[in-house]
Amino acid sequence: MDVTADGCSVEVYLLLPPAGEPEIVHAAIPPGASILELGSGPGRVTHPLLELGHEVVAVDDSPAMLAHVQTETVCARIADLDLGRTFDAVLLGSHLINTAQDTDRDAVLAAARRHLAPSGRLIVEWHPPEWFDTVASGQGGLIGEVAVELADVVRDGDLLSATARYSARGRHWRQEFTCRRFALGTALTSADLSFDGWLTDDRTWFAARAGRRG
Structure with missing residues (x-):
């Protein structure tokens, strides 16, 4: 049974269906927007986004997860990622931003920022305070x-x-x-990002833009 470095069972993630995430992302970005999905797993959200008309590059550090993804994939740790190109949207789902270490969160947000086009939008799922x-x-x-x-x-x-x-x-x-638990505004500012609105009523999804707003 394949298990990822952080303890995820590939088998159980293959059984989990999307739970509204593709629709949240799709509604927050322009039609056909290119997406860099950080922490894609086996494509639970990736594949519906492809069906909705988006070009998606899926990133995960598990080859076993990526073996099930039917689009361009990159096997890498998010913090180390540097593709040398930008995207209309960067997706950071699965509460990956709530890392136990602040330095890890800073590195993940920095990776998202360097792949975000100037007019692009970062879409994040998190555990709110x-x-x-x-x-x-x-x-x-x-x-x-x-x-x-x-x-x-x-x-x-x-x-x-x-x-x-x-x-x-x-x-x-x-x-x-x-x-x-962390202060959202401080984390975004440190990564040269600015808050760009809540995407769900329960505030578990939000958007951010490149640069700081005065």
Whole structure:
């Protein structure tokens, strides 16, 4: 069973369907906009975006994940990425911005910034600060046929650690993770980015633009 460096099971991610993410991204950018997707996994969001008419380059550090992606792929760590070209949109989903270490988040945002066209838009999914106050063990639900449940939630200042438990087709998987609450404005400014609006009512998706606004 293939498992990525951060503990993701390729098998379970192949079973997870998109949950509205492609539509959120599509509505936030121009028709046909080119997209650099950071942390694509096996193409759960990539493939619907292709069907919606976008050119997508998918980036992941797992060859096992990228083996399932049906578009141009790049196997690399996000922080190290430098393709020498820019895109109409850069997508940073799956709460990857909530890294446990501030330096890792800064590196991810810097990578997104250097691939963003001057008029482009960065599209981000994150855990907003209020999520850290309300999340609890036992929360979960169904994503397609996959049952998801959080367990072992532990808070330590701005850090939150937990285990995501997945089950489907008589199989069970688990993935431990740690994420950090942070000040959005400060993080964006440090990466020469500026906030450009919320994309969902629950504020779990937002957009940013290149450069700082006065």
